[in-house]
Amino acid sequence: MLKNLSQRIGIFLLYLFSLLPFWVMYAVADLLYPLLYYVFHYRRRVVYQNLKNSFPEKSDREIHEIQRKFYRHLCDLIVETIKSVSISEKQIRRRVILTNPEVITNYHAQGRSLVAIGGHYCNWEWAGQNFPFYTENKFLIVYKPLTSAIFDRFFQQVRARFGTVPVAMNKAMRELVKLRNEQPAIALLGDQTPSREELDYFTDFLNQKTPVFLGVEKIARATNSVVLYYDMKKVKRGYYTYTLYTLFEDPKQTKEYEITKAHVKFLENIINREPQYWLWSHRRWKFKPEHVKYKR
Incomplete structure (x- = not known):
């Protein structure tokens, strides 16, 4: 009971904070940066090791520079995510722009469903x-x-504010089957970390053997949806663009793991371009191939 009350109070405080103007929120982000990086050392070892393993060719100086830039972006991301609670449609339209919306229009005109893949990069929310x-x-x-x-319901409501339909991972296929005649679009983050029980496929990603969910591939092949990747870029503080790239138009004709390898490689190229915008604080490599009883 007390735990539920504290969570509801926390949600109320998040809502109040989200009402602050952007300049105030970014001032808070500027104050948050030295606290996370220099005072509390929030996951600094995790971030450093992830970067060092991913970019063995880079010097320590280069690694630390990327690390500092990442923490600055992370602080922006934190306040921007909170701002999502109350941001207006006008603001989200102005601050995030799709550069080629005709890709969606053209495929829907052909009666095609879409699977859009992204990663924990820039501001995916x-x-x-x-x-x-x-x-x-x-x-x-x-x-x-x-x-x-309580927090799960709250963030579902936040994500659904402008028409998005949040679907739990284990219900995605069932929901798509129900909507198969409506040519829906579905978005997934392709760099989620499987749990130990879900480890069944590893691929090369950022110079490391990395476990990957096969959900993207399974959904695309089962529904024969066009597979797109959305490449997001940070234009300046609080402003982003994203561009859609077609990976596969006929997923049913692909080989096993072909889609998975393609979207993982696409994300890798994006990260190599501007590494500071990926979520390096995530323990992405906590599982190794030896943790899988039957490896492929």
Whole structure:
């Protein structure tokens, strides 16, 4: 009971904070940066090791420079995610722009469903809120349910503010089957980390053997949806663009793991371009191939 009350109070405080103007929120982000980086050392070892393993060719000086830039972006990301709670449609349209919306229009005109893949890069939450503005069809976004039911419901409501339909990972296929005649679009983050029980496929990613969910591939092949990757860029503080690239138009004709390898490689190229915008604080490599009883 007390835990539920504290969570509800926390949500109320998040809402109040989200009402602050952007300049105030970014001032808070500027104050948060030295606290996370220099005072509390928030996951600094994790971030440093992830960067060092991913870019063995870079010097320590280069690694630390990327690390500092990452923490500055992370602080922006934190306040921007909170701002999602109350941001207006006008603001989200102005601050996030899809450069080639005709890709969606053309495929839907052909009666095709879409699977859009992204990663924990730039501001994926704002991209999810912005995408429905470019399609009249249903737009679903796959998410991992939070352990707190109260916070899970809250963030579902936030993501659904502008028409996005949040769908739990284990219900995504069932929901797509129900909507198969409506040519929906569905977005997934292709760099989620599987749990130990879900480890069944590893591929090369950023110079390391990396476990990858096969959900993207399974959904695309089962529904024969066009596979797109959305490449997001940070134009300046609080402003982003994203561009859609077609990976596969006929997924049913692909070989096993072909889609998975392609979207992982696409993300790798994006990260190599501007590494500071990926979520390096995530323990992405906590599982190794030896943790899988039957390796492929």
